Amino acid sequence: MKAHDDPEILIDNVSFAYKQRKILDDVNLRIRKKEFASIVGPNGGGKTTLLKLILGLIKPDKGQIRIFGKAPDQARHRMGYMPQYAHLDMDFPATVMDVVLMGRLSKTTLWFSKKDRKEALTAIDEVGMTAYIKTEFNELSGGQKQRILIARALCSYPDILLLDEPTANVDQQTEENLFSILQKLNSKMIILLVSHDLGFVSKYVKNVICVNRRVVIHPTTLINGSLIKDIYNGDQKMVRHDQLCNERGHIYD
């Protein structure tokens, strides 16, 4: 069982290899309540692997993972997951409502009840997509699809929300909208999101988890440099990888 001040997500000495190649090596991570963190790192550095380990989709070769004091697959019902929409079939006939209702599935569900539909509607409303309930999922833009997949993750009332590249292929305006939705949700749940783009660690994120075979967590700190400001056109926070990551052997481009 989880003791009072144990972290909600505990990763202890975890290693994971795929075909003899070490993806993650001796990873230690503690995530506590109200965390809002971005998981960044180079491609192939192990970001998605870390997410899948937390979700219990894969098992570590070494070490242990505890979510709310339980094995990850025992805690799945408390986690909401938003995959990249690019993995989904673009010809699949389904409305927005059909997709969001998937989040209400459980071991005992056969047909969806009135309550399931009500919860799905609430979740769709939360991401501001109520006008699109009957629209075909595949007719939506990339940013709208991301919002619907967030709604699908939300309608089971998760305590942890995990998002895989929520800002891939969306423009800056859409990205800001997504982050303001996430920030609102953060009062109710832990949010961890994968991003391959280190430069754009948004001003909303409290911590940055750097993953490159090893894992290091840093708080975001304000950067005054005008370069970043010019590129992104607003106040941005930037992780000071120049100081923190290089010491530990992290190299980013």
Next chain:
Amino acid sequence: MIDVAMAIMDPDNLFLRYAFIMGGLAAISFGIIGTFVTIKRIGYLAGAISHSVFGGIGLALFLQVNAGLTWFDPILGAVLAAITAAVIVGLVSLHAKEREDTIIGTLWAVGMASGILLIDMTPGYFNLSSYLFGDILLISGKDLLFVGCLDAIVLGLSILFFNQFFSVCFDNEFTALRGINTTFFYLLLLILTALTVVLLVRVVGIVLVIALLTIPPAIASFYAKRLWQMMLFSILLCAAFTWAGLGISYAFSLSSGPAIIVLSGAVYLVLIVIHKVLKS
């Protein structure tokens, strides 16, 4: 077409009436399972299953004649082979990520070849082409009952587990995270596909199965916004193609299976062209 209608009404042409009833009954399973096969993109797996059916038919004929097991009907052999192939193909596609297509291609060919070898070793003459290309006009009353039962199983399970099948096809990983046993539902879907393939063998034969399983859903997907609409439309199209193909084959004395396939293929091609033109 009036000639065909008259022929169906003729009490001497019971076989023709059976064929039309068979076409309608079979369309229910084909439309539903064909839609799942199309959206899950497992047409290749369905092809491997359908060709392994031939191994089961060969084994049944071999045992009937050589071992005196007269109760071992070819259709029983077909059902057993189809289900075995479905489970093997399913487990291979889940676990043997890299060599999946090689293994499934091998199963496809070996299933078919072993069927022919078993028939070679069985004395007597067997009309292989009726298994390969179908002969809906040879349907008996017993076959109709059999198809009705399989229909009930496919329809019942598809309605009961509609949401599970929908989710497994749309996003398997997310479905697993909701606590659903996705391997179970994937294998169940493949077994239902196998049963449906056995039905199809009577109508269009082993070789043409994939076409009738996937063409109606492919056309339906042009118009359907939701999964159940795609299924309903596929069922109607499948019945229409089977009936029209039968009518053509009767009116012009052609093989029924190929007539059905050529007709549905032609309609599909025309619709693809129309949709391309409309879009541009």
